Amino acid sequence: MATEALEIEKIIKNVLMELKVQNTVETVSSEDGIFDDMNEAIAAAKKAQKELKVMPLEFREKIIKRIREKIMENAELLAKMGVEETGMGRVGDKILKHQLVAEKTPGTECLSTIAWSGDRGLTLVEQGPFGVIGAITPSTNPSETVFCNSIGMIAAGNTVVFNPHPGAIKVSNFAVKLINEAAKEVGAFPNMAVSVRKPTLETADILFKHKDVELLVATGGPGVVTAVLSSGKRAMGAGAGNPPVIVDETADIQKAAADIVNGATFDNNLPCIAEKEVVVVEEVADELISYMIENGCMLIHTEQVAKLLDIVFVEKNGKKILNRQWVGKDAWKILRAIGIDADESIRCIIFEGDKNHPLIKEELMMPILGIVRVDDIDTAIETAVELEGGNRHSAHMHSKNIDRLTKFAKAVDTAIFVKNAPSYAAIGFGGEGYTTFTIASRTGEGLTCAASFTKNRRCVMADSLSIR
Numbered sequence: 001m002a003t004e005a006l007e008i009e010k011i012i013k014n015v016l017m018e019l020k021v022q023n024t025v026e027t028v029s030s031e032d033g034i035f036d037d038m039n040e041a042i043a044a045a046k047k048a049q050k051e052l053k054v055m056p057l058e059f060r061e062k063i064i065k066r067i068r069e070k071i072m073e074n075a076e077l078l079a080k081m082g083v084e085e086t087g088m089g090r091v092g093d094k095i096l097k098h099q100l101v102a103e104k105t106p107g108t109e110c111l112s113t114i115a116w117s118g119d120r121g122l123t124l125v126e127q128g129p130f131g132v133i134g135a136i137t138p139s140t141n142p143s144e145t146v147f148c149n150s151i152g153m154i155a156a157g158n159t160v161v162f163n164p165h166p167g168a169i170k171v172s173n174f175a176v177k178l179i180n181e182a183a184k185e186v187g188a189f190p191n192m193a194v195s196v197r198k199p200t201l202e203t204a205d206i207l208f209k210h211k212d213v214e215l216l217v218a219t220g221g222p223g224v225v226t227a228v229l230s231s232g233k234r235a236m237g238a239g240a241g242n243p244p245v246i247v248d249e250t251a252d253i254q255k256a257a258a259d260i261v262n263g264a265t266f267d268n269n270l271p272c273i274a275e276k277e278v279v280v281v282e283e284v285a286d287e288l289i290s291y292m293i294e295n296g297c298m299l300i301h302t303e304q305v306a307k308l309l310d311i312v313f314v315e316k317n318g319k320k321i322l323n324r325q326w327v328g329k330d331a332w333k334i335l336r337a338i339g340i341d342a343d344e345s346i347r348c349i350i351f352e353g354d355k356n357h358p359l360i361k362e363e364l365m366m367p368i369l370g371i372v373r374v375d376d377i378d379t380a381i382e383t384a385v386e387l388e389g390g391n392r393h394s395a396h397m398h399s400k401n402i403d404r405l406t407k408f409a410k411a412v413d414t415a416i417f418v419k420n421a422p423s424y425a426a427i428g429f430g431g432e433g434y435t436t437f438t439i440a441s442r443t444g445e446g447l448t449c450a451a452s453f454t455k456n457r458r459c460v461m462a463d464s465l466s467i468r
């Protein structure tokens with residue numbers, strides 16, 4: 001009886017959740033920061049920024065605190081909406097990602113001041129806002145990026161206009177609505193974060209060219225990063241990666257296997273930082289593979305790999321491109337699509353291949369890990385640098401040898417380098433440091449936070465105010 005009551009309660013909760021999703025999506029309006037017209041959205045954000053910049057930092061923090069609470073209150077709903085709308089990722093992991101954003105995205109504490117004080121007075125360099133920022137967000141972490149960008153940008157005194165991914169518009173705009181609700185609930189004005197009902201390449205173009213937009217921040221693949229960098233405005237590009245992970249013979253192989261599988265399967269490999277291929281030295285390759293299998297991987301062989309290749313890429317205009325149908329999907333579903341009756345407990349597909357194999361060279365964002373066997377550490381480093389592809393994004397390594405870790409870190413020169421842990425330690429999940437969902441790999445800001453969205457201003461008082 002008790003179990004039945006629990007079941008009924010669960011069903012009612014799910015139905016209510018569904019209704020809430022429908023309502024929240026259908027009723028958004030300019031009251032919630034969602035505009036029909038991009039020019040109107042920018043005008044509203046400009047008005048809001050004028051008000052925000054004269055408010056005390058304490059007030060910005062009050063708004064941010066309420067945004068954090070809203071994210072926590074709605075984490076499950078946002079995770080379900082994200083998976084339902086995009087068809088990608090895992091609800092449980094997306095809940096964790098939202099909680100991470102709420103808890104570990106820095107606010108105003110990230111801003112700093114430099115001071116010189118001496119005989120000729122006091123000089124400060126302070127970090128001030130740009131004004132209105134135009135932000136492009138991805139489908140892979142849609143609401144996470146909207147929240148993370150908004151917290152950092154508002155903390156720095158900016159307002160933000162989003163042009164979200166059209167394939168994740170409902171959940172992205174719901175996030176914008178929650179930010180506006182949070183502001184209203186603490187007595188602030190609306191429109192510190194705004195968006196458009198129907199984002200397109202045309203609305204993005206208006207954003208890129210608008211005189212009132214001072215900075216562009218693009219989180220996505222190479223196309224959008226190149227587009228913002230060609231806009232003529234100051235721009236930050238948080239682009240694609242293809243993070244390799246090296247395992248050498250000095251590593252704790254059992255732990256390395258568990259860490260790699262945990263990192264690579266988190267949200268079905270959607271995070272740009274996630275392990276996307278393994279380079280392992282021959283001496284420990286079999287051991288690593290056997291531990292990976294213990295951790296829920298299925299090892300597939302030549303014929304099955306060929307079938308996988310056939311579904312993961314599709315032909316378009318004479319070119320093989322990534323088949324979006326399988327991005328962020330469960331490993332067992334991909335396996336069943338190639339005729340393998342896989343159990344739902346299979347978390348990841350692994351296979352051995354050459355470094356030039358398309359399933360290894362390309363960023364797939366699927367729980368598929370190609371494994372490249374090499375003779376020694378020097379070849380491993382050379383191979384991994386090649387596979388990272390010059391994205392300068394993320395790379396990982398399992399080794400107890402400090403010289404080798406240092407050598408790879410220098411050679412690969414990425415914004416993120418995780419040692420002896422799953423890739424997500426890089427964003428403060430099981431590792432120290434703050435979180436972000438915008439890693440400006442192409443333009444060099446690295447893991448963005450409020451300070452990244454500021455301009456330096458020097459404020460000089462000559463011959464006074466120094467009390468030394």
Ligand code: NAD
Pocket residue numbers: 136137138139140141163164165166201204205219220221222223224227237238239240241271272363437438439440441
């Ligand atoms: P995507 O490139 O398809 O889309 C990203 C955004 O750019 C969307 O809003 C899209 O509408 C827009 N866009 C694409 N081309 C554009 C153009 N020419 N002009 C204007 N807007 C354009 O990416 P996605 O599939 O949503 O996300 C996955 C990609 O993003 C992966 O390559 C991943 O590595 C990368 N990513 C990087 C980071 C990072 O912090 N570096 C974070 C998340 C995702």
